[in-house]
Amino acid sequence: MEKQLKKVDIIFDKGECYNPIEILDKALERSPDDIINDLIDSGLKGRGGAGFLTGLKWKFTRLQEGDEKYVICNADEGEPGTFKDREILDQVPEKIFVGMTICSYVIGAKEGFIYLRAEYNFLLKNLQKKLDLFNRQLKERAIDFVIQLRSGSGAYVCGEESALFESMEGHRGEPRNKPPYPTVAGYNKKPTVINNVETLVYVAMISRLGAEKFKELGTKDSRGSKVFSVSGDTPKPGIYELELGMTLSQFVDEFADGDAKAVQVGGASGSCVPRKKFAETIIGFEGIPTGGSMMVFNSSRSMYNVLHDYLEFFAEESCGQCTPCRVGCQQLLKGIEAVKRGEKPASYLDDLKKLTATMKIAAKCGLGQSVANPFNSIVDNFKEEIIY
Amino acid sequence: MTNTDLLVKELVQQHGKTRNSLMPVLQGVVKEERYLSEEAMIAIARELDLSAADVYGTASFYTFLDTQPRGKNVIRVCKTISCHMKGKDEIVKTLEDLLKIKVGETTTDKKFTLLTANCLGWCHKGPVMLVNDEVYPELTPQKAIEVIEEYAKK
Numbered sequence: 001m002e003k004q005l006k007k008v009d010i011i012f013d014k015g016e017c018y019n020p021i022e023i024l025d026k027a028l029e030r031s032p033d034d035i036i037n038d039l040i041d042s043g044l045k046g047r048g049g050a051g052f053l054t055g056l057k058w059k060f061t062r063l064q065e066g067d068e069k070y071v072i073c074n075a076d077e078g079e080p081g082t083f084k085d086r087e088i089l090d091q092v093p094e095k096i097f098v099g100m101t102i103c104s105y106v107i108g109a110k111e112g113f114i115y116l117r118a119e120y121n122f123l124l125k126n127l128q129k130k131l132d133l134f135n136r137q138l139k140e141r142a143i144d145f146v147i148q149l150r151s152g153s154g155a156y157v158c159g160e161e162s163a164l165f166e167s168m169e170g171h172r173g174e175p176r177n178k179p180p181y182p183t184v185a186g187y188n189k190k191p192t193v194i195n196n197v198e199t200l201v202y203v204a205m206i207s208r209l210g211a212e213k214f215k216e217l218g219t220k221d222s223r224g225s226k227v228f229s230v231s232g233d234t235p236k237p238g239i240y241e242l243e244l245g246m247t248l249s250q251f252v253d254e255f256a257d258g259d260a261k262a263v264q265v266g267g268a269s270g271s272c273v274p275r276k277k278f279a280e281t282i283i284g285f286e287g288i289p290t291g292g293s294m295m296v297f298n299s300s301r302s303m304y305n306v307l308h309d310y311l312e313f314f315a316e317e318s319c320g321q322c323t324p325c326r327v328g329c330q331q332l333l334k335g336i337e338a339v340k341r342g343e344k345p346a347s348y349l350d351d352l353k354k355l356t357a358t359m360k361i362a363a364k365c366g367l368g369q370s371v372a373n374p375f376n377s378i379v380d381n382f383k384e385e386i387i388y
Numbered sequence: 389m390t391n392t393d394l395l396v397k398e399l400v401q402q403h404g405k406t407r408n409s410l411m412p413v414l415q416g417v418v419k420e421e422r423y424l425s426e427e428a429m430i431a432i433a434r435e436l437d438l439s440a441a442d443v444y445g446t447a448s449f450y451t452f453l454d455t456q457p458r459g460k461n462v463i464r465v466c467k468t469i470s471c472h473m474k475g476k477d478e479i480v481k482t483l484e485d486l487l488k489i490k491v492g493e494t495t496t497d498k499k500f501t502l503l504t505a506n507c508l509g510w511c512h513k514g515p516v517m518l519v520n521d522e523v524y525p526e527l528t529p530q531k532a533i534e535v536i537e538e539y540a541k542k
Contacts, residue, residue: 077509079507080506080511082507082509082511083510083511086509118452119509121521122522122523124521151411151412151415152450153411153414153415153450153451154450154451154452154453155449155450168411169408170406170409171407171446172445172446173449174449188408229511229512230512231511232473232511237511237512237513239512293511295511305472310469313469313506313507317506
């Protein structure tokens with residue numbers, strides 16, 4: 001059965017169930033294994049984009065030996081077109097703290113960190129105030145867990161989890177080789193759970209509402225709802241929590257200006273879907289998974305300019321550590337410029353696509369690997385605009 | 389002992405004498421002095437028992453950790469796609485004309501540095517700029533001028 005577009009209110013809800021510390025107290029009455037099973041049962045997948053099962057991530061970390069473990073909230077939201085975490089951090093930070101504390105209880109961590117991007121430093125003051133209060137409440141309950149704030153310094157790549165650990169350890173934000181994964185060796189090379197802001201709030205709300213309630217929403221592969229950041233050519237840009245599993249047509253009917261020719265799903269590193277594929281494209285893990293960025297382009301926009309913007313972004317934000325990404329991003333950018341100027345034939349775009357295939361295999365982290373998504377989807381669907 | 393030395397000592401005391409404190413210490417210096425001078429980086433290296441090259445290596449990776457002199461107020465106009473679509477070029481041009489500098493430059497009175505930045509996370513309310521840590525969404529050229537004139541008075 002086809003899903004309909006449905007707005008939900010779980011993440012930002014401050015209604016009767018808004019007493020974060022009460023959610024925590026109730027959650028801690030249960031055993032860590034029960035909480036893990038509940039999370040796995042709920043089907044909650046990471047809301048940062050990659051979509052790993054949250055319960056499984058926690059389970060792996062719980063199974064690691066040792067008593068030095070960490071919980072980290074990844075608030076380095078830098079994907080162009082994504083701004084929902086800022087709103088969550090601003091509106092309902094206590095729910096994030098609760099999610100982190102439940103995690104600490106499950107895996108056995110004593111310290112937690114929120115790594116906030118520098119661009120959101122204006123949130124620091126309010127966050128610190130609320131955190132001080134929350135840490136005091138933990139102390140009163142004799143819960144041996146403290147949450148601290150850390151700031152980034154304007155590097156997109158630090159949203160990549162291992163680069164984030166490097167940054168927190170005082171190094172250049174260069175991603176590490178994987179494995180080992182963070183569940184084995186994360187911050188300070190110790191077992192670490194690192195979750196997106198939104199994921200941690202869903203953890204708290206699943207504790208409050210129960211896994212069944214969460215499972216009622218979404219589809220088999222994409223349980224629950226998700227917060228979307230809507231921008232571009234839309235009369236109502238903003239932040240919306242929607243049930244997963246809708247088609248892009250339904251989304252466009254609700255949000256676009258009636259003249260949408262393409263939607264970039266998942267930010268600069270996501271995929272561009274042209275109008276003719278709106279109806280068949282499902283927003284979710286069975287279709288196009290997304291960290292929530294939905295950028296709408298109407299027919300007045302040049303898709304060459306859109307791609308050029310994205311490639312400039314990647315060329316600047318590539319950490320420069322591995323050659324496929326460092327050189328690849330620059331060559332893609334120079335390549336489409338050369339085609340546009342007529343210095344290279346249109347067939348050169350096929351060579352550039354081969355380059356993105358190489359980057360997908362050989363780049364060290366998600367940044368270089370995912371440049372193929374916007375590049376191929378825009379070049380394939382809007383070839384004329386790129387050439388002429 | 390210079391002010392920078394004192395500041396570094398204080399920051400290291402506050403955050404602890406470990407490599408994990410490097411980012412907070414670098415950020416603390418930038419907050420006070422707007423950039424990391426050679427003197428500051430050498431002092432940090434000494435206090436944290438690292439090589440100065442290591443400190444520079446980390447600092448130079450991050451856009452917000454400037455290693456060249458900046459004005460008292462650092463303006464960063466978002467240049468990424470949504471803000472581009474909503475007219476960031478006009479905002480940049482307005483600020484260039486107002487301050488009589490180009491992007492990347494600092495005014496002669498050292499009050500303002502004008503920079504562009506990648507996505508600042510306000511795509512639904514572009515164009516947007518940061519002045520130091522403060523954010524100004526939904527800009528018009530007129531609004532941008534008013535904001536900067538306020539800072540000029542301070």
